[in-house]
Amino acid sequence: MPTLVTFGETMLRLAPPTGERIETATQLDFKTAGAESNVAIAASNLGVDSTWISKLPDSPLGRRVTRELRSHGVEPAVTWTEDGRQGAYYIERGGDPRGTNVIYDRTDAAIRTTTTEEVTGAVDLETTDAVYTSGITPALSSRLRETTASFLEQAGRAGATTVFDLNYRSKLWSPSEARSCCTSLLESVDVAVIAARDARTVLDRTGSDEEIVRELASTGDPAVVVLTRGADGAMAVDRDGRLHDQPAVAAETTDPIGTGDAFVGGFLASYLDDRDVASALAYGSATAALKRTIDGDLAIVTPEEVRAVLENDGGGITR
Amino acid sequence: MPTLVTFGETMLRLAPPTGERIETATQLDFKTAGAESNVAIAASNLGVDSTWISKLPDSPLGRRVTRELRSHGVEPAVTWTEDGRQGAYYIERGGDPRGTNVIYDRTDAAIRTTTTEEVTGAVDLETTDAVYTSGITPALSSRLRETTASFLEQAGRAGATTVFDLNYRSKLWSPSEARSCCTSLLESVDVAVIAARDARTVLDRTGSDEEIVRELASTGDPAVVVLTRGADGAMAVDRDGRLHDQPAVAAETTDPIGTGDAFVGGFLASYLDDRDVASALAYGSATAALKRTIDGDLAIVTPEEVRAVLENDGGGITR
Amino acid sequence: MPTLVTFGETMLRLAPPTGERIETATQLDFKTAGAESNVAIAASNLGVDSTWISKLPDSPLGRRVTRELRSHGVEPAVTWTEDGRQGAYYIERGGDPRGTNVIYDRTDAAIRTTTTEEVTGAVDLETTDAVYTSGITPALSSRLRETTASFLEQAGRAGATTVFDLNYRSKLWSPSEARSCCTSLLESVDVAVIAARDARTVLDRTGSDEEIVRELASTGDPAVVVLTRGADGAMAVDRDGRLHDQPAVAAETTDPIGTGDAFVGGFLASYLDDRDVASALAYGSATAALKRTIDGDLAIVTPEEVRAVLENDGGGITR
């Protein structure tokens, strides 16, 4: 089993029933979510030995998070603290034209003070096949900008495949802040994942998606650049400069949140197994499609289910 | 802030979960609803100072209604009584071909005995910018036919913009009863709202929708005639005889009930602000589309959300 | 009122909310289901005097089943026993590409030991208009293979219309087991119902659906052969060799499980009334479409609702 270590914030997820509004709801679904734990969970469910590094308040709220991660087989490597909050987010799901609204409540989250030592002391990078974090982590504090950079650098030096997803969040920082922080990270990691929209908004890229992914792949020396394109699927340029174009797998969507993380988790589960970009894109897309049928951020799926989707054998009634 | 006064019955709304049937359900969602309070609530949520006039039983059931209205910022101007019931309706929502079934339980509702004095004594019409009621109110009792007519007439004389929505309900009266009661009301108000279907069924109009709205606008002297056309949007003829054609805003529908009231509430919020029919139609359509994504009769929306729909910026994920 | 007797297993149905997964759910909807009681319930709701024969454990779980059947007007004719389990199934509903997954938990079900005497002693076949069972029943035990055959044979001899639905379940037996057991049953009953897919997989038929249904109708001497075709509707060849082609009625689907049983229940309610195949196909299709809008296996519908669908008058809002 390949090993994956992710680093980031996991929040409590508070959601009124679909169709209800936060201003008037009287019941909330209570789950946990965060890009880096979402990826760890998707990968774990698909056969990767996954560890998640973070800092949490030593309280029932913090323990709520580690319990849920453990239930998906992810090992929490947590620095427990008396300082800082357990972050949360409220989510209202509604069909178009209302869409899905996320209200972050992550002020003063415990993770904001995490040091490089706390991260690298939490796991043995020498025995780690890959590490992952996203642009959300450095967006949370200046301390985390340093820690994120050091984490990726030390992991790379220890021989781990480094994976970074730009994952721009307009509610956390501006495009220019994100650009100045993330450009060098994207150029130095082994696998860079970028949403086509963010490539334009944050990285100021122009042209067709294919032009953008090729241009991104030609800068710095990442082994693989993956451009996620929403309903258009994903494109990637591999180490050898070959372009791979993966259409999205159609899905009847119950909850769109977490689709991108499910894609990355599925991509990594496949990529860490055989280092083949084309099959990893397909595996990630199938995982993402399955996730969209599931309530919450998490890809609670099995390898058999992903396989059935890839073999066009999903859906319908199985009995 | 413009002021709006509406007059009508508000019921308890009892709904099994979508997919369950009343004959076998064991849980009901408990909300309140009624065309006139729906309009007041939509308008209030969009910045109108709204008051709702009615008569209610002095019981927890009656107070359930005023509490919910207050939570949306609507001021209840209620005559409390020991006589008459708190009306209710049961609603079963189902996809096609089953559709949505409404079972009224409004026999002997307290509102049926409301007199003109009770209505006009409840508010100061001199400081009211607009009043609204619908064809449901006179359908409830012969007493209410008188009261409705007096209310509109006195409001008009006091200088308020009078708004009447035909809102035909086949479970309450026959087309001919509705026609004989409502024709003169429609011709004397400042803004008449009529569903295209009702124009044909109740008012015996024929021809294209455009022909119908133009013909309705040429009868009597209403300033504005609005023809609502379901999935085809709405058409209106303004004071100057200009026709405005507003397509519907597409929506993924969770609950279709209350769409028309949300349209009117949105229309009025805009119209009372600047008296422009074209922008009021657009504002109403956006409000109606948002409402369809929300469970229950009520347009629990913000001006910002309506604006985002008008700017084609609704939907997707906001985070 | 025509009388119908069905024979088969009814299970407890345990379902997490749509969008939740069994591996992580904390709440289950608790209903009952089984092809033969589903058919009896659909027929009962549509005006047939229905009885359901089975064997159940003498426990709250067994009584849970008979209570639910009684609530739909179906008379349970049950042999109560201390031996054997109350079967159950878990069902996860998800949009495509995940689809609906059924996990049977019917090992050692009490019904497995049912003898011909227990079945024929439970009802008076002489006063029964029709009997129904499906291929699920003989799939449950070798004892039930005998009992099923005897039941159909004795019912036929007593003058009842015999109805058999192949209803192949790959989780219960192999195609060849099903074929060797069911071929003679299909050939000897008065009405044979076969899914087009099963005709190919189990009965090794090839060619177009029309070719298949014609060929099946020419073997043995069933009066009527009905080929169900999913989204393509159903085809039937009647006693006189005439082919009837019934398109499916479109439906917004909440729960696809039980559609086939609703079709058969509706078909029989109409067919037992006037023995007309064409109108029975239409009635069955309308019933099936309504069922798809309802949560659970059961067609909780009224004759008025079926009629409204047939008259293209279903859907929308009724108020």
Next chain:
Amino acid sequence: MPTLVTFGETMLRLAPPTGERIETATQLDFKTAGAESNVAIAASNLGVDSTWISKLPDSPLGRRVTRELRSHGVEPAVTWTEDGRQGAYYIERGGDPRGTNVIYDRTDAAIRTTTTEEVTGAVDLETTDAVYTSGITPALSSRLRETTASFLEQAGRAGATTVFDLNYRSKLWSPSEARSCCTSLLESVDVAVIAARDARTVLDRTGSDEEIVRELASTGDPAVVVLTRGADGAMAVDRDGRLHDQPAVAAETTDPIGTGDAFVGGFLASYLDDRDVASALAYGSATAALKRTIDGDLAIVTPEEVRAVLENDGGGITR
């Protein structure tokens, strides 16, 4: 199996979760209830062949009632009508000092117009062992005063044991109205059931409970007079003038509503079996205690459970 026929109104029962108030609740539990169906259901669950006579609106709400009765094995003998409402009641349960508050919504209930012919035409009184109704039925309309009296009289003449429970409801009529209607009924039936409190308030009796029950037994010629005494249990004087004193069975109460009906249902199940008053009192008390542990009006209990209580073997954990 003895046969029992009851006659009365059954309502929809709408209850917010315990601890929530009707004025603010957003969810309601949806059950059905009514003294006469409660008694029929308790008796049916304890082995009596029970039928319930009533008049209901021909609507999903009316059918909701018959479905629930059928699920408990009670046969509904219903006159379906287009006139009149389906009655309902809202119930708020709260611990002391708040207590349980019942809000009736039974205005214009369909049952109000029931004639003697409708009642006696619904069942075969000649084959009926016992009939039951309560003082609630004549309280609903003057028509029902006549019908109730005729029903009891004709049943008595047909040889059935007649049972009448005074069951005074202050929200329906005044003590003097109740007294003038019920006194002769109580004196002419075979079994009269009276709450000690009602004997004082309605029947103007004074003295100790024992004095009251003895005095009531000496008036008219009822075979048996049962005085129910809340936490003090019940007392009865049998045909031979012997007094029986039954203490209440202690219970941890989840829902007190329906306790009295459960007592009567249990009493009758035993009494109709062997005509022994002492054992019927004990059986009724055990049934009533079990009912208090169950949510809703209904005694969903088995003879085995009643027996375990009588043998002091209830409670604890059974596994």
Next chain:
Amino acid sequence: MPTLVTFGETMLRLAPPTGERIETATQLDFKTAGAESNVAIAASNLGVDSTWISKLPDSPLGRRVTRELRSHGVEPAVTWTEDGRQGAYYIERGGDPRGTNVIYDRTDAAIRTTTTEEVTGAVDLETTDAVYTSGITPALSSRLRETTASFLEQAGRAGATTVFDLNYRSKLWSPSEARSCCTSLLESVDVAVIAARDARTVLDRTGSDEEIVRELASTGDPAVVVLTRGADGAMAVDRDGRLHDQPAVAAETTDPIGTGDAFVGGFLASYLDDRDVASALAYGSATAALKRTIDGDLAIVTPEEVRAVLENDGGGITR
């Protein structure tokens, strides 16, 4: 109607079902709560014209709070801001020996920066009969210490009755911090409310409860000192130095949180009406007992219900 103005923080209240733990729960009840709005709501429900002053984030979470207050008839006088969080608290209710655990999540709450001008500009103190705040407010920030003191002082100068409840929260500050801040406030207000436990822990008082309340009443010049004593009720010394001893009203407790605020709200509703301390104590105790039977912090009660408790007429079944 007397008018009351309260000033303080209102939080979102997130509670798993009773018996579930936060670490494992998947559903939360979603209400709002805060000492000062709890008091305003209790008083409003009992006939006082109540306004609540606070500062809230301009978000659905902030609007969630004002909607709930409005539903109880309380007018929110809110400074909307982009800075600071909407506070929340998680609550786990469990029987003894576990008890009720409150987890505050009020870091960086928007209210922390509220200035005297924002408070006094929000209402017209000249027309205010009474103002109320508690020791929780100054515990939230040093800015609020100033604002609280000014608010009470200016209200007093404007002629309002000033009411202050010490309401010590060990999770917010130490006893010595509370003492140094609150001592002068307690001595300068018109009505001081102090829990007997806090009088000992925070104010270092010793002796019997009677000795303590007498001693507190002799310091500074408050008109009334109320000592709340949990299960022992409350004691007060009035303006004339008379001691009043009010036993607690027994209650079957569903939710103990908010009992003290309900007591104060009830006390004020009575006291502001007739300035009689003895009857205000009784009224407050009855309100507090009713609150304990209700889920959540809020005294959702009517004057009739309080009266019934005072007349020993509460509890049981009312129908």
Next chain:
Amino acid sequence: MPTLVTFGETMLRLAPPTGERIETATQLDFKTAGAESNVAIAASNLGVDSTWISKLPDSPLGRRVTRELRSHGVEPAVTWTEDGRQGAYYIERGGDPRGTNVIYDRTDAAIRTTTTEEVTGAVDLETTDAVYTSGITPALSSRLRETTASFLEQAGRAGATTVFDLNYRSKLWSPSEARSCCTSLLESVDVAVIAARDARTVLDRTGSDEEIVRELASTGDPAVVVLTRGADGAMAVDRDGRLHDQPAVAAETTDPIGTGDAFVGGFLASYLDDRDVASALAYGSATAALKRTIDGDLAIVTPEEVRAVLENDGGGITR
């Protein structure tokens, strides 16, 4: 951290809401439970490194079990199989005199075929501080009788403290079967736990509890004998023959199931730490009392909470 290995069956736990009956419920709470995993979970939550050995079907139902165990920090050491069912139990909770009823549905459970090799191959007994199983395990099949005996024997030889709880279940086997199987196990383990009731019913012991525990301690050579006495607490005789008498800790009970397992889990968490029997009895009793306030079988508690109970500091409101 001490290490504990337990071996036994874990079931799905299906429970209608308190107050509802299985025969009529429509919703079930879905948890997992089993004596041996309950003990492992209690111990894990209290700081023991716990592993649970079992055999499960390779299905979502089996994985449901391991996910829940992992969420409590227990490592599942599972043999996955295609043979055998995932056991379940239904539980109805009701106050006295109804009590709690458990309906086992564990026929043909996958664990029944577990061999000694599967058990001992699953963990490293050399590094295990203690092993635990209960009399439920050998009651499930004759194969398990062998496996249980071998497991305890080999664990003892490897140096682990062996713990056996008689845990008699009358629905699984007779007293004499249990006696003949368990007597030698009880005599050979290091810690024997026996309910006083089982000592009488199964082991035929007589006399006072103290006499019984002393006599049991004098047979064979167990180091410690613990006699659990329900509401009377527990007694134990330690290695040195000293008797320890621990009263029960009073608790307001939400769910009594799992109390005994919580006691053992708490006992072991303390005993494995310092081998002191008296403090282990106290720690176990406190854990058991906390468990009774929690819904489900599991002691979801923290060491801090247990400590607060031991210091008489639990209960009330903490804020």
